[in-house]
Amino acid sequence: MSIPAAQPSDYAAAESITREHAKTFYFASRFLGKEKRNAAFAIYAICRISDDAVDQSQPVDRGETLAQAAEGIARAYGTGELPAGVWRAFRATIRQFDIPQRYFDVLLSGMQMDLQQSRYATFAELHEYCYRVAGVVGLIMLKLFGQHSAEAAEHAVALGVAMQLTNILRDIREDAARGRIYLPQDEMRAYGITDADILAGRVTMPFRDLLKCQVARARRFFAQADAGIPMIADSRARLVTHAMRELYAAILDEIEALDYDVFAQRAYVSGPRKLWLLIKKLFAKKLPSRQTQSTTVGVRSDQPPAVSRQR
Secondary structure, three states: OOOOOOOHHHHHHHHHHHHHHOHHHHHHHOOOOHHHHHHHHHHHHHHHHHHHHHHOOOHHHHHHHHHHHHHHHHHHOOOOOOOOOHHHHHHHHHHHOOOOHHHHHHHHHHHHHHHHOOOOOOHHHHHHHHHHHHHHHHHHHHHHHOEOOOOHHHHHHHHHHHHHHHHHHHOHHHHHHOOOOOOOHHHHHHOOOOHHHHHHOOOOHHHHHHHHHHHHHHHHHHHHHHOOHHHEOOHHHHHHHHHHHHHHHHHHHHHHHOOOOOOOOOOOOOHHHHHHHHHHHHOOOOOOOOOOOOOOOOOOOOOOOOOOOOO
16 A cells, blocks of 8 residues: 655644744754754654643543544554644654654653653652653654764753753743642652642742752753764754754753742743854854763752752
8 A cells, every 4th residue: 555655735734833832943943954854843743742632632631632642653653544734744754764663652651641640759750751751752853863873862862851851940830730740749848848839839948949959950961961962963953952952951041040930930032042042053163073972861869959948
């Protein structure tokens, strides 16, 4: 049975979803070559459809909607008919770049965690969640970008985890409104922070100290990811990965600029600042050269620093 080839309109549908929902990713991805840019949009669109099954559906429908997304991914890996649009673009991408289905199985298992779990007892638990919903996305993108070394994979995972930790800190207010608190419960207790404090949006000195700890951890994961960027084979993809790293890390700067009050205002990087950060990368005298230096990924043994009990 012949499988219809993806059409420009299929990739355009994926681009539209990316442009609407992932402005930072869309902004950076525009600097990829056309083929890999279209593939990146197709991957994002399917990730978004799957994620929306958890966050946008009515509670009673979420399991069924996520199952439908999983079925769509399974069909894309088969030979059956697919509707025109993002699903055809996705099938063409996974075939062209030989992306294993198991990566999406892991991704969906992470999204399933959001249907079953709203608290994380330790950072080890949270790290597993971050790996499933974001670290594996780093592995998917590495299939698009190519690599000089097998060690690039662990650094790609670290970048995904760093970005997810950043999302968690930025979105504390929104997640709390959905009944979810991703901050490790044992670390919250160490700082004297309760679920009620988070749900009420209380910004105290102990809360600020807790977020300082979380920001520092996210930055360590960004630092671990840095060694892998020069291992990416495609030069434009190296630039885009640098840009994404810088744009996401800048969100941590914005959280600090808000004095950690993530309840009053959502931390974001403005359009002009995004442009400035990207220009700095475009005109940098020298991007890091290819190297094979590796660092250990997964700072699971982090302990909170000294705690301020003053409120």
